[in-house]
Amino acid sequence: MRIKKLPMILALHLKRFKYCDTLNKYTKLTYRVVFPFELRLFNTTDDASNPERLYDLIAVVVHCGSGPYRGHYVSIVKSHGMWLLFDDDTVEKLEPSGMEDFYGVTADKNSESGYILFYQSKE
Template sequence: LKLLGSSNLLTLMKVKLPMILALYLKKFKYMDQLHRYTKLSYQVVFPLKLHLFNTSGDTTNPDRMYDLVAVVVHCGRLICHYIAIVKSHDFWLLFDDDIVEKIDVQAIEENSESGYILFYQSRA
């Protein structure tokens, strides 16, 4: 994730950091030779904790620590199917249609290849 590691991009954008940060991971790329978009299948490892620096001049907090609180995951190839993994208090829940089950944090790492949208919540 270049955006997460690139302080130069955030500095250029003059971003004032939000309380809830939603990050969309680019999963498709247009292929000229195919004349269509194809799914990118590389693994994107995302952190459970994220430290960002505030680049807006009108803030009292120069930086902010975020915790991962939810992930939308794309499953399947032929049929679009999405699941949500959500942190509730001190544990993680997996929502899959009408099934809700408690999961270990390692399950998030196992699903990182299919992570689609990440939600981080600020500690401050």
């Protein structure tokens, strides 16, 4: 896949589920997927305008729980220069180094894993 028009807001949906034939249902994929705070796209078309646009991570939707049919969502949002973790009615401050906890753990079927990433163009 190549991208011709780079959007202002880039939403990346990680496919964290797959159909498992033996179980006859979808299962969650908890693979570790690292995502940087900054991003440029490599897979742009040759005629894309501004193909090296720089994006900043601004928000992450996180899925907690063992499978695609259950669990809980929390979100992490950058606000006023700091990262906030929204979990229902509680809001906590998150150190940037704490983002690592949401990359997912391949071995841990219950891990809290980043599911949708929102990047915003810097310009």
